[in-house]
Amino acid sequence: MDEFNLTMIADRLESMEETIISRILDRMQYKRNSAVYSTDKVFIKDMSPLDYMHKLSEQIFAQLGKFSVAEEKPFFRDTDLSINKNIVQKKEHFCSNILNGINMTSEIKKHYISFVKISCEDGDDSEYGSSAEADIAALTAISKRIHYGSFYVAESKFLSESQKYVDAIKKRDENAVRALLTRKEIEEKIVLRVKEKCDKIQDAYTSKLRKKIDSQLIGNFYENTIIPLTKDGETLYLFRRCENEN
């Protein structure tokens, strides 16, 4: 089935890189703005300004049908997922009972926020709205990539070597499953491509006022967060898939 053709899945993941890089570069134009992530000065109902904005925008997206796609996951567990009756709903996807049960957003958010705190220029420029807007856009793109990879890459790899996965999962050998999923040379290629693309996108920007971001930072984020969290999701998906069949 075309849906699980690994080359096509890799193309889709590659197209998501462009969105992720652009959105992280946008966020890094602003200072750290710690107030955006803080509940110290209570903004509303014990939420940080980021969470408040994110929750409201997620609610609107839900009504527009965003979460009818498997790889789109709500960051807030209490978001009402019912879709406005005038919006045409997408068709059902494969293994929907498993896909619906996997949600990596809290891990994604935790890692993303610590990345922002380490990578953005120290200080406060009071651009909270734009800064939080860029965070939400980046989080959405990163989450889509990680969930899409977790489901489609894992299913594709499973279909090509089913018996090996079934054996490892029967023994509950998570390390063996991760080893089967790992293609070290592909991972290195992705990190290199991300860094190069990051530099090339920034070369296109002529403005003297735009901050030039070190592409190594974004390469590291791919290497240390995006790729490992995708592998966590793939492992989780495959365990549930095989348990389901027993």
Place this chain on the structure above:
Amino acid sequence: MDEFNLTMIADRLESMEETIISRILDRMQYKRNSAVYSTDKVFIKDMSPLDYMHKLSEQIFAQLGKFSVAEEKPFFRDTDLSINKNIVQKKEHFCSNILNGINMTSEIKKHYISFVKISCEDGDDSEYGSSAEADIAALTAISKRIHYGSFYVAESKFLSESQKYVDAIKKRDENAVRALLTRKEIEEKIVLRVKEKCDKIQDAYTSKLRKKIDSQLIGNFYENTIIPLTKDGETLYLFRRCENEN
């Protein structure tokens, strides 16, 4: 004053180009999605899906202090502009009574939506949420550029040739004011730079799945909408500024 140094203002406008181009390119990845702009299938309270999403996100931005900056303008007249008490407000800007009274958003929205309807690929991909999100991001960036230009470019040009502007405005000669504001060679340079930047940004994207957009479309939008609307805003600002002094 540095605030009205024309070179620095031009640098700021140039940095906004990069955001505008990226956001329009993002929008054009989706199909036309006419349902997003339509009130035929009433989404909620007679609003189009775009307006519904835009209004709610604008309300959150307002609380975060977005509209305390002169060049940021609400698209909805009934948006509550009071800022959450925990958000630090920016300092007052020049001529705030005039700047507060000028809002070009309805013209901007009208032109932008017809641009989308002409330029995006025909059809419906049911990605309403992402499509409307890209529209809101693009509209915000375009509006910021047009209002910033209207206020700061006009004030800077006025300060360098005040008497000529005062004379033309006394005669209520709008054409003379527009002629004083016009630097044809600069406008042509901007349009050319926008097209080149648009191509270069797209060259950085390696993915086969990303739609390649004709840079001429975005160059034309700058030439036929962004630059003329900025000039409308400059003219409006200068008439009000001089009337205010009489």
